[in-house]
Amino acid sequence: MSKTKFILGCFDDPDEMMHGIENLQKNSIPIYDVYTPMPIHGIEAKLGIKDSRLGYAAFCFGCLGACVIFSIVYYTLVHDWPMNVGGKPSFSIPNFVPFTFEWTILFTAFGMTFTFFAATHLFPGRAPRVMDLRATDDRFIIAVDAKGNIPHDDITSLLKDAGAVEVKHNERKYVSYE
Amino acid sequence: MASHSESIIREPLITGKDITYARITNEVLLPVENKPNKAWWIGFTVAALGAMLWVVSISYTFWTGLGTWGLNKTVGWAWDITGFVWWVGIGHAGTLISAVLLIFRQNWRNSINRSAEAMTIFAVICAATYIVAHMGRPWLAYFTLPLPNQYGSLWVNWNSALMMDVFAISTYFSVSLVFWYTGLLPDIASIRDRASGLRRRIYSVLSFGWTGSVKTWQRFETVSLILAGISTPLVLSVHTIVSFDFATSLEPGWHTTIFPPYFVAGAIFSGFAMVQTLLLVTRKVLGLENYITMFHIESMNKIIMLTGSIVGVAYITEFFIAWYSQVEYEQYAFINRATGPYWWAYWSMMSCNVISPQLFWSKKLRTSIKFSWVLSIVVNIGMWFERFVIIVTSLHRDYIPSSWAMFYPTWVDVGVFVGSIGVFFTLFLLFIRVLPSVAMAEVKLLVKTSSEQAKKKLIDEGHLDPAHVQYYKESLIKYDSVDMSDYEKV
Numbered sequence: 001m002s003k004t005k006f007i008l009g010c011f012d013d014p015d016e017m018m019h020g021i022e023n024l025q026k027n028s029i030p031i032y033d034v035y036t037p038m039p040i041h042g043i044e045a046k047l048g049i050k051d052s053r054l055g056y057a058a059f060c061f062g063c064l065g066a067c068v069i070f071s072i073v074y075y076t077l078v079h080d081w082p083m084n085v086g087g088k089p090s091f092s093i094p095n096f097v098p099f100t101f102e103w104t105i106l107f108t109a110f111g112m113t114f115t116f117f118a119a120t121h122l123f124p125g126r127a128p129r130v131m132d133l134r135a136t137d138d139r140f141i142i143a144v145d146a147k148g149n150i151p152h153d154d155i156t157s158l159l160k161d162a163g164a165v166e167v168k169h170n171e172r173k174y175v176s177y178e
Numbered sequence: 179m180a181s182h183s184e185s186i187i188r189e190p191l192i193t194g195k196d197i198t199y200a201r202i203t204n205e206v207l208l209p210v211e212n213k214p215n216k217a218w219w220i221g222f223t224v225a226a227l228g229a230m231l232w233v234v235s236i237s238y239t240f241w242t243g244l245g246t247w248g249l250n251k252t253v254g255w256a257w258d259i260t261g262f263v264w265w266v267g268i269g270h271a272g273t274l275i276s277a278v279l280l281i282f283r284q285n286w287r288n289s290i291n292r293s294a295e296a297m298t299i300f301a302v303i304c305a306a307t308y309i310v311a312h313m314g315r316p317w318l319a320y321f322t323l324p325l326p327n328q329y330g331s332l333w334v335n336w337n338s339a340l341m342m343d344v345f346a347i348s349t350y351f352s353v354s355l356v357f358w359y360t361g362l363l364p365d366i367a368s369i370r371d372r373a374s375g376l377r378r379r380i381y382s383v384l385s386f387g388w389t390g391s392v393k394t395w396q397r398f399e400t401v402s403l404i405l406a407g408i409s410t411p412l413v414l415s416v417h418t419i420v421s422f423d424f425a426t427s428l429e430p431g432w433h434t435t436i437f438p439p440y441f442v443a444g445a446i447f448s449g450f451a452m453v454q455t456l457l458l459v460t461r462k463v464l465g466l467e468n469y470i471t472m473f474h475i476e477s478m479n480k481i482i483m484l485t486g487s488i489v490g491v492a493y494i495t496e497f498f499i500a501w502y503s504q505v506e507y508e509q510y511a512f513i514n515r516a517t518g519p520y521w522w523a524y525w526s527m528m529s530c531n532v533i534s535p536q537l538f539w540s541k542k543l544r545t546s547i548k549f550s551w552v553l554s555i556v557v558n559i560g561m562w563f564e565r566f567v568i569i570v571t572s573l574h575r576d577y578i579p580s581s582w583a584m585f586y587p588t589w590v591d592v593g594v595f596v597g598s599i600g601v602f603f604t605l606f607l608l609f610i611r612v613l614p615s616v617a618m619a620e621v622k623l624l625v626k627t628s629s630e631q632a633k634k635k636l637i638d639e640g641h642l643d644p645a646h647v648q649y650y651k652e653s654l655i656k657y658d659s660v661d662m663s664d665y666e667k668v
Contacts, residue, residue: 015626035391037368038395052396072324077333083337085337102345105412109357110352113356113405121387126386
């Protein structure tokens with residue numbers, strides 16, 4: 001039994017990496033994840049990843065922000081202490097617009113970004129779960145879980161055929177932990 | 179797919195031979211991973227001295243009170259609000275580049291958005307210092323928040339444009355900060371994975387544990403697009419609301435409906451000028467000529483020319499409407515601006531903002547780096563004068579001639595203003611030392627499509643219309659970072 005936990009195909013070109021994904025998929029080898037230094041368009045469709053639902057979250061947070069500030073302005077300006085400004089109506093909606101608009105955007109931005117951080121487990125101090133240190137620099141990494149995917153040499157040759165510059169057989173999942 | 183070929187007639191966004199992903203990382207991180215050079219230290223020393231002047235001036239203001247400024251009973255707003263509007267305006271370019279150009283899929287934003295956004299944040303910080311300072315008693319700044327106060331249930335006045343300003347500026351600052359920092363995460367992760375020891379620990383915390391997995395990138399792109407979508411109306415709203423500070427008053431020269439669009443155009447105008455001031459020096463000092471190319475410089479100059487023209491039309495419209503309104507106070511305010519005791523400020527504004535950007539119709543001038551830099555300074559000066567003219571000339575001669583006065587700045591006024599420029603440059607210089615000044619991940623996206631080398635490869639392969647190739651080669655002549663001898667034989 002080999003000690004290899006993960007097989008990493010390291011590519012120096014995004015198109016060759018896409019080719020590598022196709023090669024693995026043709027042979028029904030499940031891909032654990034792909035790490036790239038930049039967003040690669042079309043990769044989600046290939047890996048069958050569903051569209052992000054963050055847009056819905058953003059919309060809901062925006063509505064929440066609008067309701068919150070409109071309520072605050074209404075309560076203070078109309079209900080709790082109506083101010084008499086030359087006898088004009090205190091419930092003057094045009095004056096509410098800038099505040100409602102700003103907080104719609106404020107809540108959308110913060111709500112959506114923090115949802116993104118929470119869903120992706122990003123927060124200050126999180127130990128980076130990096131499989132290859134060059135994945136944030138100039139390498140496009142396809143990670144294959146070694147368990148159950150035997151023989152490993154076939155995976156290696158599939159990745160090499162696609163143009164991988166290096167195929168690593170790692171005994172540790174993450175290299176970034178000290 | 180990452181690589182479809184881009185049309186040859188589009189000018190390249192990255193120049194240079196043998197650009198690899200690794201080389202982009204190396205070149206962008208050079209100032210971050212190494213000791214700063216002499217030019218940086220000289221700049222930092224000067225900027226830090228300016229920042230110290232700011233600390234002294236602002237401390238003296240807080241300690242003694244607003245009597246240290248040159249304000250009087252008639253001119254109650256002067257350099258403080260001038261400085262505030264000037265800095266907020268400068269901030270607008272960063273959001274415009276990062277948000278509006280993203281929505282319009284202008285790929286040339288990729289290499290300038292990071293530093294422009296940083297500039298936005300530092301400019302808004304400078305602007306915020308003026309708001310707090312001009313309150314006179316900054317420890318009562320919380321009065322602007324909707325808190326029930328100790329005198330009973332009297333709330334803030336939501337009908338006031340100043341209150342709208344508090345909400346606009348604070349939202350703008352915090353949303354810009356979120357946008358900027360989210361965009362920084364992948365690049366901080368690049369630094370982290372190349373560093374060791376304490377540096378690695380620090381950048382590890384700052385990177386939030388970014389890995390660059392497929393799902394992370396997918397969500398990242400969604401977040402960027404939506405943030406861009408909401409930042410676009412936000413940035414337009416901010417200067418609109420700043421202009422409400424004036425437009426909702428009954429002061430002649432302020433009470434005009436043209437103010438919101440005119441202020442927004444002016445803000446973009448001054449913002450791009452400041453981006454040019456910073457980037458033309460930064461690209462040289464940090465050796466980023468291959469990423470911030472002549473195409474970027476020329477594009478920004480075109481925006482300066484366009485927005486400068488909009489501002490010019492607005493000035494003339496204001497003048498026309500003052501006459502057309504037949505309101506004698508309006509008419510006097512404008513005649514007084516152009517021919518009264520502040521004529522020199524008015525004509526400085528006119529020549530810097532309306533006449534000088536028209537020089538950019540000349541291709542030779544707008545592709546000259548030295549000229550662009552000088553003109554960007556001229557525009558910055560002009561836009562400062564614009565705010566000074568609007569504020570001080572409208573105030574200094576009010577409805578009762580016995581209270582007419584002039585405004586003379588004290589050393590504290592000058593210190594706060596010059597000092598805020600020092601604060602701005604100190605922050606910017608620290609930024610380019612510790613964080614990547616170019617969005618590496620976004621620039622890497624362009625290597626296979628919009629770079630000079632990718633296009634050179636297409637030419638070398640043949641199959642292209644020779645007329646298109648000729649057009650492309652002619653468009654490369656203006657670039658200072660392209661070696662034209664490579665194209666002689668092809």
